[in-house]
Amino acid sequence: MSDNTSAILEQWFPRDDVVLQQLGKQVQRVILPAGHVVFRRGDACRNYIVVVRGSVRVQTLSAGGREVVLYRVTDGQTCVITTSCLISEESYPAEGVTDVETEALVIPQAVFNEALGYSESFRRFVFANQGQRLGDLIQRVEDVAFGRVDARLARHLVDRCGSRPGTVSATHQQLASELGTAREVVSRQLKVFEKDGLIAVRRGLVEILDPDALARVAGEDR
Amino acid sequence: MSDNTSAILEQWFPRDDVVLQQLGKQVQRVILPAGHVVFRRGDACRNYIVVVRGSVRVQTLSAGGREVVLYRVTDGQTCVITTSCLISEESYPAEGVTDVETEALVIPQAVFNEALGYSESFRRFVFANQGQRLGDLIQRVEDVAFGRVDARLARHLVDRCGSRPGTVSATHQQLASELGTAREVVSRQLKVFEKDGLIAVRRGLVEILDPDALARVAGEDR
DNA sequence: GACATGCAGTGACATAATCACACTGCGGGC
């Protein structure tokens, strides 16, 4: 069990509170492999899920068969959709898939409800997470509605490799889903970046040669 | 005071519960004129707001100065952003403006927090609302990313006038904000609809002549 | 009437999405 797990459990279900201690015992820990489908569109939601370590991307399949990534849930975070579905007892409107091996806490609905009523700090955690994911979603609407593809692509690559040169492992199709655009557009844009010496592309792989220049492209607000 | 207000107050703060009764006394009712700015980007959030009657649109101003409408809050609903900002004590990431004269309940932060811990039914209401607005947002991401402007515009007009012929009062700029596109695009598309005899346009007004045909345009999934 | 202002129309151009199809690297089966 990772240190994170213990810390989170201790924080929410401290030893000195008998009620929370009891609730804490019903929390399970799971480790999911990369690519595991955590929930599908239409599934009923039965558990509150907290990602302790790893990354889950939440995406939706449009009528035309295209995918957009809505947001990611990473270390110490939870998913807005899960939370609201859990309480309103609606089914999932999107799907969640692990990007990498992911460690998560699974809190049954009943336990979640009790903890929510009992502990203000738990409530605060839950809602703060809601706010953050919500902000991600709003940002996404703005990006897709107004953002230029070159800037968005550059930003995404920089985000994934940091400020040091390195490689990002993704197909053009995956990148397109991240950005809410089409594969061809990504292919062409990558070509442009490559011609400018910012990156090198190989099958399923993008090598970042000049993160600073890339960051500059990302930052140029039109 | 409208019937709705009494009903909502009675539902959340019933007479037979002394604690909730006390909390209920601190809830205020306000009537806001059309076009009133309920909250601005960057404002701190101090109250939980429930729209009893009317409509508030929540929108965001992008870096380029363009506006998108994220969703609307109407009769009996609340705003996701308000809720999560209130609990996580962050500032508003968007702004809210009344479309029409709007009657609302204003619940101070402290009262909201207490009620949330005390009443499961109140909690359920709060989160169910979160889920609905969230669904709106997801839909918006899909629309903006994949939707065709003609279909979205047609759908929007139909939504606003119903299945009977009638008039929608909005400038092209307003329509563009609703759809997350540019004014010129709306102007051109309206011209096309007009040429096809679906609508007639006048300054600040769109007259719906053939709602059925318009609905057909809206429904044609690509 | 002169002017300011907000709204709408339009052409030219840039960017992005879509469609159609060719090409390529790689792994599995033989």
Place this chain on the structure above:
DNA sequence: GCCCGCAGTGTGATTATGTCACTGCATGTC
């Protein structure tokens, strides 16, 4: 090894949208 299949990629043609620059038009104010 060789062939094949397939996911991944490249590219041109076409259409849809977004952007820019500017004009015209209605309305209100002085």
